[in-house]
Amino acid sequence: MTLLPRNNGLSTIQYEKTEGNQLFPVFLKLNNLHTVLIGAGNVGLEKLTAILNNSPFAKVTVIAKIFLPAIHTLAAEFERVTVVQKAFVDTDLDTADIVIAATNDTELNAYIRNSAHERKILVNVADKPDLCDFYLGSIVQKGDLKVAISTNGKSPTVAKRLKEVLKESLPDELDITLQQMNELRNSLTGDFAYKVKKLNEVTSVLVDKKADSNKSLIWLIWGAIVLAIASTVYALWNKDPDFRIYVQGINPKFYYFLGAGFVFALIDGAIGMSYGVTSTSFSLSMGITPAVASMGVHLSEVLSNGIAGWMHYRMGNINWKLFKMLVVTGIVGAFLGAYILSSLEEYSKYTKPVISVYTLILGIVILRKAFHVGQKRSSGKIKKIGLLGFGGGFIDAVGGGGWGSIVLSTLIAGGRHPLFSLGTVKLSRFFVAIVSSTTFVIMLMRYGTHWEPVAGLVIGSALASPIAAKISNKISAKAIMMSVAIIVILISIRAILKFLHVPVI
Numbered sequence: 001m002t003l004l005p006r007n008n009g010l011s012t013i014q015y016e017k018t019e020g021n022q023l024f025p026v027f028l029k030l031n032n033l034h035t036v037l038i039g040a041g042n043v044g045l046e047k048l049t050a051i052l053n054n055s056p057f058a059k060v061t062v063i064a065k066i067f068l069p070a071i072h073t074l075a076a077e078f079e080r081v082t083v084v085q086k087a088f089v090d091t092d093l094d095t096a097d098i099v100i101a102a103t104n105d106t107e108l109n110a111y112i113r114n115s116a117h118e119r120k121i122l123v124n125v126a127d128k129p130d131l132c133d134f135y136l137g138s139i140v141q142k143g144d145l146k147v148a149i150s151t152n153g154k155s156p157t158v159a160k161r162l163k164e165v166l167k168e169s170l171p172d173e174l175d176i177t178l179q180q181m182n183e184l185r186n187s188l189t190g191d192f193a194y195k196v197k198k199l200n201e202v203t204s205v206l207v208d209k210k211a212d213s214n215k216s217l218i219w220l221i222w223g224a225i226v227l228a229i230a231s232t233v234y235a236l237w238n239k240d241p242d243f244r245i246y247v248q249g250i251n252p253k254f255y256y257f258l259g260a261g262f263v264f265a266l267i268d269g270a271i272g273m274s275y276g277v278t279s280t281s282f283s284l285s286m287g288i289t290p291a292v293a294s295m296g297v298h299l300s301e302v303l304s305n306g307i308a309g310w311m312h313y314r315m316g317n318i319n320w321k322l323f324k325m326l327v328v329t330g331i332v333g334a335f336l337g338a339y340i341l342s343s344l345e346e347y348s349k350y351t352k353p354v355i356s357v358y359t360l361i362l363g364i365v366i367l368r369k370a371f372h373v374g375q376k377r378s379s380g381k382i383k384k385i386g387l388l389g390f391g392g393g394f395i396d397a398v399g400g401g402g403w404g405s406i407v408l409s410t411l412i413a414g415g416r417h418p419l420f421s422l423g424t425v426k427l428s429r430f431f432v433a434i435v436s437s438t439t440f441v442i443m444l445m446r447y448g449t450h451w452e453p454v455a456g457l458v459i460g461s462a463l464a465s466p467i468a469a470k471i472s473n474k475i476s477a478k479a480i481m482m483s484v485a486i487i488v489i490l491i492s493i494r495a496i497l498k499f500l501h502v503p504v505i
Contacts, residue, residue, distance in 0.1 A: 021152040023135070030055035034095055038088050038112055039102030040064035040071045043126045047102050050136055052078055054146075061096075063088050064103075090115035099123040100136075138163040253286065254452035261300060261460025267484055275301065276401015277362040278484060279457060280355065281491045283400070288453055290355045291341045294400035295440035296454040298338075298433045300461040309427030317423030322416075325385040326407065327428040330393035334436040337397030342443030356495035358399040363488035369409075389428070397436040403429050 030051060037048055037060055045068055051058055052074065059080045062071060065087055075081040084092075088108065093099060099121050101112040109125050116123035125131035137148040138159040147166060149159045237244055264278045276297050283293030312318060344351050392407040404425065411421040 021150060023150055023152060025137075025148060025150065027146070027148070028098070030058035030098070033059070033097035035060045035098045035100065036093060036096040037062045037100045037102060038064065038092075038108075039100075039104075039126070040067040040083075041102070041104065042068065043104075044068075044102040045070050045074070047100050047126065047136065048074060048081075050139070052081070054139060054141075061092075063092055088112065090118075093119055093121060096121055100126070101131075102126040140166040251452040254456045256286065257283075257296070257453040257456025258460040259456075261457040262464040263460075265300075265461035265464035275461070276396065276399075276403070277359050277366070277488055280400030281359040281363075281488050281495075283453065283457075284352055284356060284359075284495055285491050286453070289345060290351045290398075290400065291338075291345045291440060291444055292454065293355075294338070294341060294397060295437060295444060296457040297400045298397070298437040298440065299454060300458040301433045302430065302437055303458075303462060305426055305430040305433055309423070309430045312423030312426055317420055318427055319416075319420045319424045322385060322411075322420070323424045323428055326389040326392075326424065327431050329386040329389035330403075330407075330428055330432045331435045333390035333393030333395075334397045334432045335393075335439055337394040338436040338439035339443065341398050342440055345444065353496055353499040355399055356492045356499070358395075358402075359488055360492035360496070362399075362402060363485045363492060366488065367482065367485035393432050393436070396432070397439075403432065 035051060035058060037044060037051075039047075040062055041064075044062065044064065048060065048062060048071065051060060056078065057080060060078075061082045061084060062075065063084045063086065064071075065085065067083065067085060072083060075083050088111075090111075093112075093115050096116070096119070099112065099116040101109045101123060103109055103112075109128060109131065113123050113125055113131050122133040123131075124134055124136060129135070135150060135152075137150045140147040140149070140163050149162050149166075151159045237247070260282050261279065264275050264282070267275070267278060279297045279300075280290075280293050283296065284290065288296075341351065388407055388410055392403050395406060396403040408421055408425045411425070
């Protein structure tokens with residue numbers, strides 16, 4: 001909204017109204033006022049409920065000839081609510097401070113409005129914006145924090161949708177922050193200007209430095225790990241001949257998987273997905289069995305998802321109800337998937353093409369996503385979270401990846417908030433990866449698993465984690481997704497054709 005000063009020769013400046021929402025937001029202490037509500041139907045019930053939800057000790061008089069039973073039930077729970085069953089007369093407003101008309105009689109609503117204005121009382125007429133002096137906005141509350149939403153009377157439905165988004169986005173811990181800030185404010189001495197300056201300094205640090213401190217911590221941990229590894233290897237190489245001989249005898253696959261794990265982790269950090277499918281398809285192309293490939297993927301994801309989940313927890317991005325439903329069934333599905341795939345290790349030549357078909361499907365899914373980057377999808381919010389977690393955990397363990405592609409994509413497509421869905425899926429993925437990894441390790445020990453490829457994936461992905469976070473916003477997600485999808489599709493097709501004994505390059 002633009003305010004244009006207009007000089008009319010007076011000592012004050014007046015302003016001409018332009019486009020936009022001209023409403024002035026206020027928060028009323030209804031507990032200290034007398035509200036008269038005329039109408040006791042569905043709309044009246046909605047208005048009374050809104051008042052009492054926000055001001056439980058408000059003094060409210062409800063006047064109507066016919067009452068919904070729910071009005072009497074609600075009024076019985078609040079001692080300052082009075083129910084008067086009669087026809088409205090203008091003298092009913094003599095002691096009113098606020099008036100709300102919620103009848104379905106247009107003429108009566110107009111009469112109520114005129115009676116209120118004669119007494120200089122503000123009035124709200126339900127579903128009649130032109131007759132209102134004020135609107136009842138949608139309210140989002142987190143303890144002492146309260147946010148009111150107004151659409152200038154244009155669309156209450158939009159206001160309700162925004163309320164749902166904000167309610168899910170704002171963490172419950174905000175109320176704790178408010179209490180702490182209040183204690184800090186009360187402990188400050190000095191004049192008002194000093195207190196404001198000090199509080200601004202504290203909050204600016206919380207907002208501006210939080211991301212930087214998180215990144216600095218990640219870089220510090222990563223640097224310490226790299227330095228420790230490099231120092232240890234250098235010392236052993238120079239002073240321990242047996243170690244030198246051991247290193248020279250390491251299977252070259254370790255270095256291939258070290259580089260592959262590093263690259264795949266960079267890709268995953270840039271676009272937020274595809275580590276499992278790229279690692280699995282690469283492992284299969286290198287002759288690794290499906291069970292070992294899946295074990296390598298999940299072992300390397302334990303640390304990365306643990307750190308990511310912890311960071312989301314610190315930032316309040318976890319929907320705990322959703323987390324509980326996902327993690328329990330996800331763990332069960334992951335255990336069964338890992339157990340079954342490990343039990344079929346001796347039939348790996350038959351399970352390989354099945355997994356290749358799975359990675360081919362995921363490659364196609366990624367390719368489709370690449371053409372819809374930035375586009376929002378909406379459908380009915382998914383209800384069967386437990387089934388989604390079980391299916392995601394099972395397929396992820398069997399196929400070496402897909403938890404993010406299946407669970408996260410389904411939640412977001414079903415209307416869940418992206419940030420809370422990402423944080424919840426990352427944290428639950430940590431526990432799912434631990435269970436599937438442990439199951440694979442126990443089950444595959446009897447087969448004498450070659451650990452070089454697994455170690456390569458784990459170390460490579462760990463080294464790439466902080467770099468991936470750094471470059472995530474500097475690379476075109478669409479270009480990477482398309483490239484990854486094409487590579488995965490080609491590798492998967494090659495593996496399938498090879499199983500069918502079709503000559504391939």
